[in-house]
Amino acid sequence: MWTWFYKLASPPYVYGVAARFAPWLFGAAALTIGYGLIAGLGIAPPDYQQGEAFRMIYVHVPAAILSVTVYSIMAVASAVALIWRIKVGHAVAAASVPIGASFTLMTLVTGSLWGKPMWGTYWAWDPRLTSELILLFLYVGVMSLRSAFEDPARGDRAAALLAVVGVVNVPIVHFSVVWWNSLHQGSTIVTLEGPKMPGSMLWPLLSMWLGFMLFYGAVLCIRVQGEVLNRERQSAWVREAVKS
Amino acid sequence: MTVGAREALFLILRRELRLSFRRPEQLAQPLVFFLIVTTLFPLGLSVQLSLLRDMAPGVLWVAALLSSLLSLDALFKSDAEDGTLEQLALSGHGLTVVVVAKTVAHWLVTGLALVLVSPIVGTALGIPTEAFATMLLSLALGTLTLSWLGAIGTGLTIGLRRGNVLLSLIVLPLATPLLIFGAGATDRAMSGSGVAGALYLLAALCVLTCTLAPFAAAAALRITLE
Amino acid sequence: MSGFWSMGGYARYVWPCFAFAALVVAWNVWSARRSLQAARQRAARALAMASRDTQ
Numbered sequence: 126m127w128t129w130f131y132k133l134a135s136p137p138y139v140y141g142v143a144a145r146f147a148p149w150l151f152g153a154a155a156l157t158i159g160y161g162l163i164a165g166l167g168i169a170p171p172d173y174q175q176g177e178a179f180r181m182i183y184v185h186v187p188a189a190i191l192s193v194t195v196y197s198i199m200a201v202a203s204a205v206a207l208i209w210r211i212k213v214g215h216a217v218a219a220a221s222v223p224i225g226a227s228f229t230l231m232t233l234v235t236g237s238l239w240g241k242p243m244w245g246t247y248w249a250w251d252p253r254l255t256s257e258l259i260l261l262f263l264y265v266g267v268m269s270l271r272s273a274f275e276d277p278a279r280g281d282r283a284a285a286l287l288a289v290v291g292v293v294n295v296p297i298v299h300f301s302v303v304w305w306n307s308l309h310q311g312s313t314i315v316t317l318e319g320p321k322m323p324g325s326m327l328w329p330l331l332s333m334w335l336g337f338m339l340f341y342g343a344v345l346c347i348r349v350q351g352e353v354l355n356r357e358r359q360s361a362w363v364r365e366a367v368k369s
Numbered sequence: 370m371t372v373g374a375r376e377a378l379f380l381i382l383r384r385e386l387r388l389s390f391r392r393p394e395q396l397a398q399p400l401v402f403f404l405i406v407t408t409l410f411p412l413g414l415s416v417q418l419s420l421l422r423d424m425a426p427g428v429l430w431v432a433a434l435l436s437s438l439l440s441l442d443a444l445f446k447s448d449a450e451d452g453t454l455e456q457l458a459l460s461g462h463g464l465t466v467v468v469v470a471k472t473v474a475h476w477l478v479t480g481l482a483l484v485l486v487s488p489i490v491g492t493a494l495g496i497p498t499e500a501f502a503t504m505l506l507s508l509a510l511g512t513l514t515l516s517w518l519g520a521i522g523t524g525l526t527i528g529l530r531r532g533n534v535l536l537s538l539i540v541l542p543l544a545t546p547l548l549i550f551g552a553g554a555t556d557r558a559m560s561g562s563g564v565a566g567a568l569y570l571l572a573a574l575c576v577l578t579c580t581l582a583p584f585a586a587a588a589a590l591r592i593t594l595e
Numbered sequence: 596m597s598g599f600w601s602m603g604g605y606a607r608y609v610w611p612c613f614a615f616a617a618l619v620v621a622w623n624v625w626s627a628r629r630s631l632q633a634a635r636q637r638a639a640r641a642l643a644m645a646s647r648d649t650q
Binding site for chain 3: 166167171176177178180181184185188223224227228230231234235238239241242340344347348350351352354355358359363364366367
Binding site for chain 1: 521
């Protein structure tokens, strides 16, 4: 079983696996997101406090979870690449940045549209919103740093270091609602007493969460193929891969 | 003649300080910038002193942040340009020692200087003298943390085109907790509520950065110098 | 059915919200495929140049 991990360090193996998995991941994502949307928009009852507006949870919360998860994956991939000098790690990190940044933007915009009817404002300088905005800046910083270097290998390593340094922001985003008095509501799903949401509302949300994760995986598979190609252009296996 | 790590640290520190004081005009620049920026706010906003006082901690901190950013250039650049940095890296003491010495020297001539000038600026912005102790302490902790964040950022961006803009893009998001706690501490001192919490958090951030940042900055330099 | 579209009066927040989410999803798919295509083209070009050099 551990040999599978070793294979993951091999660029042609990753390229092949990504190419094969992508369609399945897209299909699974479509199914789970489809169910989530239908159930969330059509079946779940309106919230007694927020009415129909609460339905924005079905894109906002999964996007928020993804924005932080993708950054963490990027940081882990970067650390692996830096410590063990596994170039595939850089490919995974580079592929993840635009996806994570777009989900962070989705979080901020959907949250803003949700905030207006609920809190009366499109924006507040509150700990969770601010730290999510910082997360977006960190993504942009990592992207800019990587592209600022003429030597792509050096750019990869510099961006990887920045990604690892910036990961301190991730616990801040998560715990901001616990540590500070925040406008944003606290945890409703992961609590010690179990989820505080009724099942009819919860299942579509979990499905959307899973769907977004699968979607990230699918898009990652597409992007990582390109990133691997960019880094391995001189290799023999690339000849075969490109001919097809 | 072989030199121990601690001696090497002090030697480099002394060298940095001596070099800095050889050009006093260079030392004054971040301070002058600090003064100018803090003047810009009341001029641009044309508010009464009472309103200005409410904004004072934030204005002070943003100005300190920007002044520190400006001065970070000097941390590694001239040594990187003439090859001294590579020589120091090859010296056998490890880049971490070099980085610690240079960053501490940088803070002593920049951050500490800002802290010493802050009472003047604070008075100009309307901060009452009772809040000065908190202001000074929070600025001291904050500028030290900033010097470290800047060391990491500068290490990553030496020699890049438009490295300055990139440096700001990297350092500012990482520095926002500092701004929030630092300005918050001074604010609370002014309104009379307890400052201990904010100061402890600032101190915690400072300790965290002082212990981990040297390794990150050394790693950054290693990537750039290779 | 009209209640569905009006979303209890919140329609002007809810629907743009989902629309933006759909936009981000679509952009991700489009952008990823474009970058893979560009990478393939660059690799093919590099190989063509290399084989020309060795001839």
